[in-house]
Amino acid sequence: MKRFILGRLRFRRGMILVLAMFMVVLLAGCGGNSGASSNTEANKTSSNNAETSDKAVSAAAAPVKITWWHSMSGAGEKAINKIATDFNASHPEIQVEAIYQGKYDESLNKLKASLGSDSGPDLMQVYEIGSKFMIDSKMITPVQKFIDEDKFDLSSLEPNITRYYTIGGQLNAMPFNTSNPILYYNKDAFKAAGLDPENPPKTFEEFEAAAKALSKNGKPGAAIAIYGWFMEQLFANQNAEYVNGGNGRDTAATESLLASDAGVKTLEWWKKMVDEKAVANLGRDTDDTDSAFAAGQVAMTLNSTAALRKMVDAVGGKFQVGTGFLPRPADAKEGGVVVGGASLYIMNNKPEEQQKAAWEFIKYVASPEVQAEWSVSTGYFPITKAAYDQKVLKDNMVKYPQFQTAIDQLHASSASNATSGAVMGVFPEARQIVEGAIEEALNGQKQPKKALQDAAAQITDKLKQYNETVK
Numbered sequence: 001m002k003r004f005i006l007g008r009l010r011f012r013r014g015m016i017l018v019l020a021m022f023m024v025v026l027l028a029g030c031g032g033n034s035g036a037s038s039n040t041e042a043n044k045t046s047s048n049n050a051e052t053s054d055k056a057v058s059a060a061a062a063p064v065k066i067t068w069w070h071s072m073s074g075a076g077e078k079a080i081n082k083i084a085t086d087f088n089a090s091h092p093e094i095q096v097e098a099i100y101q102g103k104y105d106e107s108l109n110k111l112k113a114s115l116g117s118d119s120g121p122d123l124m125q126v127y128e129i130g131s132k133f134m135i136d137s138k139m140i141t142p143v144q145k146f147i148d149e150d151k152f153d154l155s156s157l158e159p160n161i162t163r164y165y166t167i168g169g170q171l172n173a174m175p176f177n178t179s180n181p182i183l184y185y186n187k188d189a190f191k192a193a194g195l196d197p198e199n200p201p202k203t204f205e206e207f208e209a210a211a212k213a214l215s216k217n218g219k220p221g222a223a224i225a226i227y228g229w230f231m232e233q234l235f236a237n238q239n240a241e242y243v244n245g246g247n248g249r250d251t252a253a254t255e256s257l258l259a260s261d262a263g264v265k266t267l268e269w270w271k272k273m274v275d276e277k278a279v280a281n282l283g284r285d286t287d288d289t290d291s292a293f294a295a296g297q298v299a300m301t302l303n304s305t306a307a308l309r310k311m312v313d314a315v316g317g318k319f320q321v322g323t324g325f326l327p328r329p330a331d332a333k334e335g336g337v338v339v340g341g342a343s344l345y346i347m348n349n350k351p352e353e354q355q356k357a358a359w360e361f362i363k364y365v366a367s368p369e370v371q372a373e374w375s376v377s378t379g380y381f382p383i384t385k386a387a388y389d390q391k392v393l394k395d396n397m398v399k400y401p402q403f404q405t406a407i408d409q410l411h412a413s414s415a416s417n418a419t420s421g422a423v424m425g426v427f428p429e430a431r432q433i434v435e436g437a438i439e440e441a442l443n444g445q446k447q448p449k450k451a452l453q454d455a456a457a458q459i460t461d462k463l464k465q466y467n468e469t470v471k
């Protein structure tokens, strides 16, 4: 593809330069022996022609412009802007404009609103749970098309990552920012509470015991945000599927399994800790739990590895930040985490030249060098194994060994439909419904099982409606 675009531009540029040089030689020849003034004239003419040809070159070489909508703020946005700037500097034939469009939900809604017009982007970052919707919408060109045409080698990509985005036998989007949820804990507070700072809790039971030990005078020792992603991950960590149809991967999901044993066990555990005042309920936003953790108000929390750079910076050495795996019930022997974060889609309503330029950019973003820098600047782990050989990543691991946890957790996850992640077109809505159910249970409005059953019925209903529309 790059060869195609570059080839066309270079051919045009080359032809213009050859013509310009021919004119210069011709005019210089015309000046002949006519002395200094004639030479000056010839030089002028030559320089005029060169100027004309430069203009022609720059007009002919006008870069292909592509817009990239993304949802990264803070450290992520800074890193994204750097990627785009560096790419533009090294690829003058393509210019990428990165535009922040709000959090994942918001940017996807903006994309939906842009459908039917060409006001949308060329390249779109969509969170993992938007995958099925993006495919069913038929508004994308699967990256598999470019991979095949370009014979792009996927072998160095993390299989656990491509597994998530391989739906319908092909890679529809290129993974970009990949994460999983980890435990963040305050090593100093652990020491003070008589807990082992080098041995974070691994099970639900150990987490509860640690949270109690860290609680003081009715002030909870931990906080967990009401984030549907955690429920999804805590299911996978018990190797439990979230929807039927092999987690929606074998056949289209028609039923939510939210109220199954894995869900009930998880929500009962969570509610018990809130009732015991071992875990604080600070609402849905992980920014609030992060702030409480960074301020030393709670000593354990859960969040994406994507928050790691920000967290380490926010704590600023006030205490030692420890990281651990996401806990699971002691009797759950298998499972693992699902790849979170987002991937990049090429929109199919843009001219072919722009789609190819978007693919060029994707390849750059997937390179070991860019992935290593991206990982160090954020906490997302690299999509390619080759990034681990990059010095910048190696140095960062030495300085911040916490960055290793999510990678180890990813590699420790067993491969199954549960850990590949659920697939459903109504996932964004389903996540909101789940968060409502968790709230109802934690606030005591409903028993955990009842809250989950009601939510599961709503999701199943949405799945039914959705499946009707995509038939």
Ligand SMILES: O=P(O)(O)OC[C@H](O)CO
Pocket: 104, 127, 128, 129, 177, 178, 179, 180, 229, 304, 305, 306, 339, 340, 341, 342
């Ligand atoms: O915060 P991120 O980017 O790690 O994403 C978390 C979830 O996967 C979003 O659905």
